[in-house]
Amino acid sequence: MLIAGLVITGVFLLTALLAPLLAPYGFDQLRADGEAFGAQRPPSAEHLLGTTVGGYDVLSRVLWGAQTAVLVIIVAIALSIVVGVLLGLVSGYLGGWLDRVLVVVCDAIYAFPSLLLAILMSIVISGGQSSLWGGLLAAAISITVVFIPQYFRVVRSEVVRVKAEAFVESAKVLGAPAGRIMLRSVLPNATRTLPLIVTLNASEAILTLAGLGFLGFGIEPTAAAEWGYDLNKALSDVTSGIWWTSMFPGLAIVLAVLGITLVGESLNDLADPRLRGRRRAGVSSGAVAETSVAAEATPASAVAENAAGSTAAPAREDDLR
Amino acid sequence: MTTVLRIDSLGVSFATDAGAVKAVDDVSLEVARGEVLAIVGESGSGKTVTAKSILGLLPETATANGVVMLSSRDGQSEHDVVAMSGPALREVRGRDAAMVFQEPSTALNPVFTVGWQLIEGLRAHGVPRKRARERAIEILGTVGIPDPEERIDHYPHQFSGGQKQRIVIAMALVLEPGLIVADEPTTALDVTVQAEILDLLRRCRDEFGAGIVLITHNMGVVADLADRVAVMYQGRVIEQADVRTLFSAPQTEYTRALLDAVPYVGHGRSAAAARAAARTGEWSTSAALVEASGLEVTYPGRLGRHGFHAVRGVDLSIRAGEVLGLVGESGSGKSTIGRAIAGLTRVTGGSLRVLDHELNGVREREFRAVRSRIGFVFQDPASSFDPRRTIADAVAEPFLIHGRAEHPGDARAQVDELLEAVQLPRAYGDRFPFELSGGQRQRASLARALALRPELLIADEPTSALDVSVQARVLELFAELQREFGFACLFISHDLAVVDLVADRIAVLHRGELVEVGTSAEVLGDPREPYTQRLLASLPVPDPVAQAERRETLRALRDAER
Numbered sequence: 001m002l003i004a005g006l007v008i009t010g011v012f013l014l015t016a017l018l019a020p021l022l023a024p025y026g027f028d029q030l031r032a033d034g035e036a037f038g039a040q041r042p043p044s045a046e047h048l049l050g051t052t053v054g055g056y057d058v059l060s061r062v063l064w065g066a067q068t069a070v071l072v073i074i075v076a077i078a079l080s081i082v083v084g085v086l087l088g089l090v091s092g093y094l095g096g097w098l099d100r101v102l103v104v105v106c107d108a109i110y111a112f113p114s115l116l117l118a119i120l121m122s123i124v125i126s127g128g129q130s131s132l133w134g135g136l137l138a139a140a141i142s143i144t145v146v147f148i149p150q151y152f153r154v155v156r157s158e159v160v161r162v163k164a165e166a167f168v169e170s171a172k173v174l175g176a177p178a179g180r181i182m183l184r185s186v187l188p189n190a191t192r193t194l195p196l197i198v199t200l201n202a203s204e205a206i207l208t209l210a211g212l213g214f215l216g217f218g219i220e221p222t223a224a225a226e227w228g229y230d231l232n233k234a235l236s237d238v239t240s241g242i243w244w245t246s247m248f249p250g251l252a253i254v255l256a257v258l259g260i261t262l263v264g265e266s267l268n269d270l271a272d273p274r275l276r277g278r279r280r281a282g283v284s285s286g287a288v289a290e291t292s293v294a295a296e297a298t299p300a301s302a303v304a305e306n307a308a309g310s311t312a313a314p315a316r317e318d319d320l321r
Numbered sequence: 322m323t324t325v326l327r328i329d330s331l332g333v334s335f336a337t338d339a340g341a342v343k344a345v346d347d348v349s350l351e352v353a354r355g356e357v358l359a360i361v362g363e364s365g366s367g368k369t370v371t372a373k374s375i376l377g378l379l380p381e382t383a384t385a386n387g388v389v390m391l392s393s394r395d396g397q398s399e400h401d402v403v404a405m406s407g408p409a410l411r412e413v414r415g416r417d418a419a420m421v422f423q424e425p426s427t428a429l430n431p432v433f434t435v436g437w438q439l440i441e442g443l444r445a446h447g448v449p450r451k452r453a454r455e456r457a458i459e460i461l462g463t464v465g466i467p468d469p470e471e472r473i474d475h476y477p478h479q480f481s482g483g484q485k486q487r488i489v490i491a492m493a494l495v496l497e498p499g500l501i502v503a504d505e506p507t508t509a510l511d512v513t514v515q516a517e518i519l520d521l522l523r524r525c526r527d528e529f530g531a532g533i534v535l536i537t538h539n540m541g542v543v544a545d546l547a548d549r550v551a552v553m554y555q556g557r558v559i560e561q562a563d564v565r566t567l568f569s570a571p572q573t574e575y576t577r578a579l580l581d582a583v584p585y586v587g588h589g590r591s592a593a594a595a596r597a598a599a600r601t602g603e604w605s606t607s608a609a610l611v612e613a614s615g616l617e618v619t620y621p622g623r624l625g626r627h628g629f630h631a632v633r634g635v636d637l638s639i640r641a642g643e644v645l646g647l648v649g650e651s652g653s654g655k656s657t658i659g660r661a662i663a664g665l666t667r668v669t670g671g672s673l674r675v676l677d678h679e680l681n682g683v684r685e686r687e688f689r690a691v692r693s694r695i696g697f698v699f700q701d702p703a704s705s706f707d708p709r710r711t712i713a714d715a716v717a718e719p720f721l722i723h724g725r726a727e728h729p730g731d732a733r734a735q736v737d738e739l740l741e742a743v744q745l746p747r748a749y750g751d752r753f754p755f756e757l758s759g760g761q762r763q764r765a766s767l768a769r770a771l772a773l774r775p776e777l778l779i780a781d782e783p784t785s786a787l788d789v790s791v792q793a794r795v796l797e798l799f800a801e802l803q804r805e806f807g808f809a810c811l812f813i814s815h816d817l818a819v820v821d822l823v824a825d826r827i828a829v830l831h832r833g834e835l836v837e838v839g840t841s842a843e844v845l846g847d848p849r850e851p852y853t854q855r856l857l858a859s860l861p862v863p864d865p866v867a868q869a870e871r872r873e874t875l876r877a878l879r880d881a882e883r
Binding site: 174185 | 664689693708766
């Protein structure tokens, strides 16, 4: 699953990077050598995947579209991860009324339909005018607003867990200022679930951008190639037997989302040793682990003592109450 | 005597990421009816794995071979647990052998009544509902739960820790199995409760005639309850003997070392006397480093509820270079006092002066500078270091925070010196915490606490998560460092014998109030308060003969209180 996901995602990223080289035409190219492509042409030698109703080359549009998709992922995640993680860190560590207010606000955003928000944002940002960055930012910011609560929630709960660990208290006892504790001790130990959300959000970002494009709030074909826009324009083609205009952008969306989701899911499995496949040991094989006092230096005894320490700890935690 | 359990050359291996690991190797044991066999050893010696294989409770990653022969109570049939699986195994569990778990609060399901959980086990073995309820009430009465008819419909959280363990034992007893496997049955309990549970287990043996396999690392518990002892080391049984023989004439070097490492009450007195003699008259009039008067700490309650008074009106003082031992049971507020002195918990009433700063109503910013003069050693070595940073980084942290070094590398020379002071090789500085054993980590923790040469050290149960042999070394090191650095120390522990080893004076806490304060000789040698007397008498000593006498003393004390 991980391999399949990595391959699909790799192909997707490479396509985005090499789109100018791979695509036979530009995304907004209507004619070559002074001659128009013509609209709704079926796949042929000049146009491997045919042309759209607007007279664009489908293959080129699909390949260039990968670039737009990657851009929206990067912008959306960069914006939401910074804000979400920072808010989660501060809110979880400091607690109190700030924490309570932020949690309520984030819950409220959860309840808000994200696509509606995206439409609103795209109108506000682009003012009805369509451009590459206008459309991109509209999609990215609307996704950001919806994603921030997710990062916030995950990081906050991790921070609350890590905050109670003795090493954080030990930094406090040493007199470290709160900012230093948050950045040096808490944050590095609170990010283990982030890769998973990043991948899940990446696929959601693509879907939101495509959804915006499909509803007509996307990026004009002259500004950038965008799969959702192409799907929207291909709507009427479907009933008249023109399958190539809708199938390939749709396939591109499905594959990109599938690839990233597969990576995310398998990251989840890798992080959890219980989900990792493991064969049973042969009949009483293996060496006896060194656990003696004399051999205290060996890592094996450290592991064994860890196990003992962690089972003994909860028993005495109520001492603190 | 009939044999209820016979283990023949049992071997257990676990599959891990790093290949197969053998946990138990060629173990052979026998338990007769009405006999208590104690299996002792350090953590990782395979004692729990052996116990679990008796009931076929090994996880999927484990493979067992050999023979574990369980006889049914009437002696009619025998079963080899290793070869059994599924329904046959379920049939045997509970009927022929039952288990008592370490942590009573997690062994009971919080969403069902204790009666439901008891009846569940009976019903699984085909007892009709009405009869099962009668039997459950009867067994609850037997293990000493008052008003069993009413309490049977209560939920686990409505019982105290000791009562919960009684209920877990009742669940094990309810089908009258021939064998009870008790895995560290008293480790999570306070000493006074521990003594009661040990009494109950003794009754299981005497009145029910059950054989008991007792897994423990506490030699005092062994001396109190066991008839025979098997010492496990690195997955093998290295010595097996009658309890009196084992304690009086241990055969192997390892057993001898293990017994020597157990702290006795009364061993630290000469060291404390020597320290007291070295002090001049001036010392007793010098200003105290820590001065608490009427100290109160209250944890806020939930909305509409009263707060919880963790510490009520405690008066304490610690002078320069003095070790004050703070003992008490869980919930007595001893950790809270330590945390309050370190500024981790807010003082809500009275006065607490630490290094000439009043902590009642102090602002964090004013107190930060004082922190360089206080060190803190935490209980759990597993979590007291940031798992992502090396030991050297962690030990250098105090230098960085208080501006004595710009970069962890600048402080490396001092860090090396500190590591050497706590008897860790310099090279260990480059290791990560998980690459160190618990004892080594606790030493590194000491190094970090002592980095800035503090005048005051707070040690919160620094050895309670360690094996006895490791504990002995850490305590020795602590005493040595105290001599060398001369810091004052608040040493918090639930173990009177440990406190006795290191402390000059001892303060006994009970439910947030100070019961008794005095020198170690006064408090432990001639306790005045009944609570201290009971605490001291409950502590099992690692000597079967002496322990039998102490048991009588404790019984007399308890009767006198009634």
